[in-house]
Amino acid sequence: MSSPAAAALAAPQLSLSLVGVPNCGKTALFNRLTGSRQKVANYPGVTVERKEGRLTGPRAGRLFRVVDLPGAYSLEPATLDEAIARDVVLGRHATEPAPDLLVCVVDATNLRLSLRLVLELKRLGRPMIVALNMSDLAAQRGYTLDRAALERSLGVPVVPTVAVRAGGERALVEALDSYRFPPATLAGTAALGVEPPPAASAADIEATQREVRRVLNEAGYRVPARLRMLSRLDAVVLNPVAGPALLAVVLFLMFQAVFSWAKAPQNLINTGVQWLNAALSGVLPQGPLRGLLLDGVIAGTGSVLVFLPQILILFLFILALEDSGYLPRAAFMLDRLMGRVGLSGRAFIPLLSSFACAIPGIMAARTIPSSRDRLATIMIAPLMTCSARLPVYALLIGAFIPQRAVGIFNLRGLVLFALYLAGVASALLVAFVLKRTVMRGEYRPLLLELPEYRWPHLQNLALGLWERTRIFLTRVGTIILSLMVVLWFLASFPAPPAGATGAAIQYSVAGFLGRGLEYLFAPIGFNWQISIALVPGLAAREVAVSALGTVYAMSGAKDVAGALAPVIAQGWSIATGLSLLAWYVFAPQCLSTLAVVKRETNSWRYPLYMAAYLFALAYLGAFVTYRVALMLGGGAS
Structure with missing residues (x-):
């Protein structure tokens, strides 16, 4: 019976990109996955930081080259960080190979914010796993979510993670090690770049928002009563008439x-x-x-x-x-x-x-x-x-x-x-x-993550x-x-x-x-x-x-x-x-x-x-x- 080390010698190195909105815990998860096996530099010609590491699966012995992409709210870039993340995801960056697998990290306490990006990535047709990060914090605060229902609604694997806790990445590592890649990916003959999605119209954005609401409803996602009350407060504070x-x-x-x-x-x-x-x-x-x-x-x-x-x-x-x-x-x-x-x-x-x-x-x-x-x-x-x-x-x-x-x-x-x-x-x-x-x-409109109200x-x-x-x-x-x-x-x-x-x-x-x-x-x-x-x-x-x-x-x-x-x-x-x-x-x-x-x-x-x-x-x-x-x-x- 072959050992994981022997299997690693024969296995191809797969390219894995971590992608997610800012402040979702993506970099903390990257550190858990790669440990000290990291290289930090800048992307050529810009001051945007590039982080790369290595991960070996514990059972199948798969080798992953892991890249922590800059935070992005959407594949329609509003910043240089988002433009680099988009180009890497699409396989169109001059110095980065196309990713064989995308791991989209989402914040379980703010799932609505991340789902637009998840849906955009899914439409690209690349292999993808959703890492449901901060799942322990969501449970402590009273959020409810049916992970299996979310997985069925999205049509991609959804794995709970706790990036700030030792062992909190274990379920994701096992999912990566057992992921069923297309044969072309394992053979190294998969198509590289994909065409960028067309610019979203107002109708497209509204359709995406409806799909986000559908996914949340099907997954039984509920926020605590206190936060629902604050959402109603935002309905007044951000109202075009009452707000000003x-x-x-x-x-x-x-x-x-x-x-x-x-x-x-x-x-x-x-x-x-x-x-x-x-x-x-x-x-x-x-x-x-x-x-x-x-x-x-x-x-x-x-x-x-x-x-x-x-x-x-x-x-x-x-x-x-x-x-x-x-x-x-x-x-x-x-x-x-x-x-x-x-x-x-x-x-x-x-x-x-x-x-x-x-x-x-x-x-x-x-x-x-x-x-x-x-x-x-x-x-x-x-x-x-x-x-x-x-x-x-x-x-x-x-x-x-x-x-x-x-x-x-x-x-x-x-x-x-x-x-x-x-x-x-x-x-x-x-x-x-x-x-x-x-x-x-x-x-360029302002994309802003609104903090919680507090005294x-x-x-x-x-x-x-x-x-x-x-x-x-x-x-x-x-x-x-x-x-x-x-x-x-x-x-x-x-x-x-x-x-x-x-x-x-x-x-x-x-x-x-x-x-x-x-x-x-x-x-x-x-x-x-x-x-x-x-x-x-x-x-x-x-x-x-x-x-x-x-x-x-x-x-x-x-x-x-x-x-x-x-x-x-x-x-x-x-x-x-x-x-x-x-x-x-x-x-x-x-x-x-x-x-x-x-x-x-x-x-x-x-x-x-x-x-x-x-x-x-x-x-x-x-x-x-x-x-x-x-x-x-x-x-x-």
Whole structure:
């Protein structure tokens, strides 16, 4: 009687491809099957990882060359990973042999998601086994499934596996060892490549969904009652009418809270800054050090520090929505709108990240497979209202928008919501123009696996808020503080000439710079103090608030360290305040963002284009806003 080792010497090596949707446990199963007998490299010419291993059957002694293919939702590729998986499965990849057997790994706790791919693979006519992974977890959570009925409905073997447990692959190994291959496969004469399936029409997709439902019904697949209830919740959250309405309500509440909840902690910070300013005023003698500490450091950093509560409230909502599983559903809902302007559905996550900061949003655009879609996303990311804009918005809204209710809403919260909406609308408009002119490309819908709903974890929220606090205080203590010290020196020297009657800053380097820039910005209502603040504000948007605090403190204004908003409300017209709000909706006042764009595109051309078009939009938006406000009587300070 021959041993498995002897049989292995005589048996042909069979090619086996593991295929499945992302996060189905496919790679864990690959590791169980092949152990340490693996080779890891990249597919030629791309950075997609290729994993290959060896498996020997314990009884028949069959030799398998096992390849772990990249995750794919469908044979119609939307990413480079999916394109490679499709080409290998079809036997049309230049460096991979056609697979003799497909093992489609499916997640037993999310079977509906995988069945479309299973049905597409079955239509190819290749030998196939379905590995029903996480079957133990499905049983623990209360899922019911008749494996034999599923096998009959699909017409292919279905084998339960538990990839994370030792021995959880044993049933699959035995099925592979005893699989009845066509004689041509064992003889090495089977046909290699197959034709790719035609692009699916809407009718084809609907037919596939009906077949998925049929298979699930015949297999007796039932999800736990709790998850069925959550599915009914999704029917509302993802509804084309109710979903956007719910999202609008959530955003309204968020922006209302930014002003309503922040009042008490802001007053506390204001009191602390005023106390520190008064304490130092009483002990410091007149001289440069007193001016540096009171007018430069305290007035500058205190002016922006007071907005920390509003930033934390905004991020509390964002973190809670993300941790609860709602944000991916918002992405899914807005995908259709993004498709109408030509943006890839995959652009949503980078753009969503840009609400915190444009830099990680721009870097996240690397995940977009199309170079034109990626570039379009990068070019509009700075139009998303990042957290650095919030101190500017909060200062100007607090100074020029009255604290009163409009129905059940706070007027200031409504204005803040409108500013965020203006940034999104302008980004979509710019994307619409780019995608129909210089960056034409095919729209690719967003394929997204929606996570389960869950209550936000308090620890996650606390850690996220602490991280935002640390980042903010670090910026205040480094970038903002250092720039305020530099600005104080520029605003203090040279000293005013003998007999000068104006504030000392008017005769300084900063004063001359502000007077020069005032000629450029006067048509949009900016005075020389605003013009000065815009210069250090190029480093980071929130620095402009600190710069205004320093400039007005050195111009002789009282109590700037405690409250800058009343000072500018008395000195500016409403038209000027609204004009500056419009400016900050568009202005690319963040040199770090431009530097990251240069790094991501490997060219100075695109950051220069970005700066040019954003400054043009900012000037135009501020000009129109200022002129309209003047016509409506907003010219008096």
